[in-house]
Amino acid sequence: xxxxxxxxxxxxxxxxxxxxxxxxxxxxxxxxxxxxxxxxxxxxxxxxxxxxxxxxxxxxxxxxxxxxxxxxxxxxxxxxxxxxxxxxxxxxxxxxxxxxxxxxxxxxxxxxxxxxxxxxxxxxxxxxxxxxxxxxxxxxxxxxxxxxxxxxxxxxxxxxxxxxxxxxxxxxxxxxxxxxxxxxxxxxxxxxxxxxxxxxxxxxxxxxxxxxxxxxxxxxxxxxxxxxxxxxxxxxxxxxxxxxxxxxxxxxxxxxxxxxxxxxxxxxxxxxxxxxxxxxxxxxxxxxxxxxxxxxxxxxxxxxxxxxxxxxxxxxxxxxxxxxxxxxxxx
Amino acid sequence: xxxxxxxxxxxxxxxxxxxxxxxxxxxxxxxxxxxxxxxxxxxxxxxxxxxxxxxxxxxxxxxxxxxxxxxxxxxxxxxxxxxxxxxxxxxxxxxxxxxxxxxxxxxxxxxxxxxxxxxxxxxxxxxxxxxxxxxxxxxxxxxxxxxxxxxxxxxxxxxxxxxxxxxxxxxxxxxxxxxxxxxxxxxxxxxxxxxxxxxxxxxxxxxxxxxxxxxxxxxxxxxxxxxxxxxxxxxxxxxxxxxxxxxxxxxxxxxxxxxxxxxxxxxxxxxxxxxxxxxxxxxxxxxxxxxxxxxxxxxxxxxxxxxxxxxxxxxxxxxxxxxxxxxxxxx
Numbered sequence: 001x002x003x004x005x006x007x008x009x010x011x012x013x014x015x016x017x018x019x020x021x022x023x024x025x026x027x028x029x030x031x032x033x034x035x036x037x038x039x040x041x042x043x044x045x046x047x048x049x050x051x052x053x054x055x056x057x058x059x060x061x062x063x064x065x066x067x068x069x070x071x072x073x074x075x076x077x078x079x080x081x082x083x084x085x086x087x088x089x090x091x092x093x094x095x096x097x098x099x100x101x102x103x104x105x106x107x108x109x110x111x112x113x114x115x116x117x118x119x120x121x122x123x124x125x126x127x128x129x130x131x132x133x134x135x136x137x138x139x140x141x142x143x144x145x146x147x148x149x150x151x152x153x154x155x156x157x158x159x160x161x162x163x164x165x166x167x168x169x170x171x172x173x174x175x176x177x178x179x180x181x182x183x184x185x186x187x188x189x190x191x192x193x194x195x196x197x198x199x200x201x202x203x204x205x206x207x208x209x210x211x212x213x214x215x216x217x218x219x220x221x222x223x224x225x226x227x228x229x230x231x232x233x234x235x236x237x238x239x240x241x242x243x244x245x246x247x248x249x250x251x252x253x254x255x256x257x258x259x260x261x262x263x264x265x266x267x268x269x270x271x272x273x274x275x276x277x278x279x280x281x282x283x284x285x286x287x288x289x290x291x292x293x294x295x296x297x298x299x300x301x302x303x304x305x306x307x308x309x310x311x312x313x314x315x316x317x318x319x320x321x322x323x324x325x326x327x328x329x330x331x
Numbered sequence: 332x333x334x335x336x337x338x339x340x341x342x343x344x345x346x347x348x349x350x351x352x353x354x355x356x357x358x359x360x361x362x363x364x365x366x367x368x369x370x371x372x373x374x375x376x377x378x379x380x381x382x383x384x385x386x387x388x389x390x391x392x393x394x395x396x397x398x399x400x401x402x403x404x405x406x407x408x409x410x411x412x413x414x415x416x417x418x419x420x421x422x423x424x425x426x427x428x429x430x431x432x433x434x435x436x437x438x439x440x441x442x443x444x445x446x447x448x449x450x451x452x453x454x455x456x457x458x459x460x461x462x463x464x465x466x467x468x469x470x471x472x473x474x475x476x477x478x479x480x481x482x483x484x485x486x487x488x489x490x491x492x493x494x495x496x497x498x499x500x501x502x503x504x505x506x507x508x509x510x511x512x513x514x515x516x517x518x519x520x521x522x523x524x525x526x527x528x529x530x531x532x533x534x535x536x537x538x539x540x541x542x543x544x545x546x547x548x549x550x551x552x553x554x555x556x557x558x559x560x561x562x563x564x565x566x567x568x569x570x571x572x573x574x575x576x577x578x579x580x581x582x583x584x585x586x587x588x589x590x591x592x593x594x595x596x597x598x599x600x601x602x603x604x605x606x607x608x609x610x611x612x613x614x615x616x617x618x619x620x621x622x623x624x625x626x627x628x629x630x631x632x633x634x635x636x637x638x639x640x641x642x643x644x645x646x647x648x649x650x651x652x653x654x655x656x657x658x659x660x661x662x
Contacts, residue, residue: 134557134591191526191527192526194523194525195525195562195565196523196562198526198562199558200558226464227462227530229530229564229610230526231527231529232561233554233563233564237560258465279560
């Protein structure tokens with residue numbers, strides 16, 4: 001899967017920015033790739049791009065209608081189908097972050113064939129995947145890991161990439177989840193592939209490269225999460241990371257959705273992830289901490305950062321609120 | 332998937348017992364379930380069951396033709412198709428351990444429908460799977476783990492089950508790989524499911540049970556294997572094991588197919604598996620070591636067992652060559 005820009009971001013009936021997280025992510029991290037937004041009348045959100053009808057977007061050269069909105073359940077509601085069909089008729093590829101496959105829409109496969117457009121489901125990966133080999137490969141790789149799910153691994157990875165690119169560093173963001181894949185325009189949805197291939201998929205996603213090149217691999221799950229640690233473990237081994245950045249939400253009371261599970265300490269999280277990563281790269285090092293301090297005041301955030309630095313001896317920051325330069329300096 | 336016995340074991344063109352490992356496994360561990368074997372003329376193997384034509388098998392009440400043979404690549408060769416079609420025509424379900432799905436054989440889905448029979452692919456799981464919850468559940472569970480892949484986890488689990496059943500213990504073998512699934516007649520092929528569901532699948536496979544009941548869960552892969560550790564990690568968390576039995580092949584020079592990867596020591600393997608398992612069951616204990624001493628003389632095997640006991644302080648045995656009573660005594 002490799003999306004073709006420019007995109008038109010479809011916002012559906014989104015009521016808030018959380019509903020439109022993929023569109024928000026693209027406007028934040030890949031602003032050059034989207035030239036407009038299109039929403040249904042009841043939508044209450046904008047990502048700040050020019051509002052554009054489908055015909056206008058086509059006439060301005062839009063190549064892909066990117067569904068930038070989510071809903072509970074991840075299904076494609078009937079109210080979107082007319083938009084999707086019309087975009088196809090106008091020659092646009094469709095990119096879809098939902099659980100429902102585009103191909104499940106009645107008649108859409110034939111319509112796409114007639115108009116010579118591609119249908120991309122970001123939560124599906126149908127290309128061949130290899131079994132992991134664990135073979136040492138050239139280039140450097142950084143992986144974000146976390147104390148829990150949804151603590152800011154994708155945003156931290158993208159913030160590191162943005163800052164490194166600004167400094168002229170040769171690096172690539174490697175997306176492993178559906179939102180990251182739509183932001184980057186390519187990637188492998190690591191939690192949606194067959195379990196035997198987790199490590200091999202990451203070896204394919206972040207292959208051998210120039211010695212001066214750095215892959216920034218989006219982490220998933222957590223070694224400390226009872227549902228998703230398998231995915232995380234395979235991702236760590238396949239990444240063969242040189243550097244780990246640990247992501248953490250200091251305001252979280254327990255593991256996500258699991259009141260019976262405490263969050264690990266930062267130092268325990270570092271120790272476990274380093275130990276796992278040493279299997280495929282004995283020289284791996286933890287180089288920094290990214291905190292998600294969204295729920296805190298600035299004073300509280302700075303306190304949390306100072307505390308994390310005292311606990312771990314590593315540079316810490318909130319990659320959205322503050323700069324990631326401290327962590328990049330540790331590379 | 333729940334196979335119906337009695338089975339007729341199909342041996343294809345097997346040249347040796349390794350080719351026929353599923354049939355050998357059934358004749359070893361579930362001798363009551365198969366009443367005959369059927370092979371193509373060029374086959375050079377028998378598992379010691381009465382040789383039986385398809386019509387004879389049908390007249391004796393066979394319910395399932397079980398493909399008990401494997402080949403390199405895991406495909407269904409053309410030479411088997413006539414046998415499979417005829418068995419369907421005679422009213423038998425088909426059970427298939429190969430990578431190729433039965434449904435890929437031209438016309439077979441309609442033929443199965445016409446004759447009202449079921450097609451089982453042991454490497455595929457199509458039922459709904461839940462996300463893991465990590466919730467404490469009743470009953471006891473034992474999981475086999477290993478220093479590497481293919482060190483005897485399935486045979487060790489089955490040997491423990493056999494001995495426990497002989498002693499009247501209320502226990503169930505829970506199969507997680509295609510061979511184990513065909514031996515047991517049910518299970519979930521944990522390496523063939525979507526990675527997000529590994530732990531949840533094991534929670535479904537080995538659900539809450541009576542306090543006096545013991546599930547014996549077949550392990551997969553190894554936390555020390557760079558390709559498969561993700562599967563193993565999810566299996567450990569989903570199993571919520573009370574007991575771990577560590578499986579090891581003392582004659583193996585390096586990790587399977589990976590000359591650059593050394594095997595872990597038994598004590599390191601125990602420590603890592605216990606640490607992982609403590610996430611969902613803080614009371615987990617390693618209770619014994621199962622060695623695969625197939626390549627050794629009896630004297631060497633006894634020496635290896637004594638060495639493993641000295642190293643770990645746990646009872647050790649070869650579950651095929653000797654008894655597993657020492658380990659059961661530790662339960």
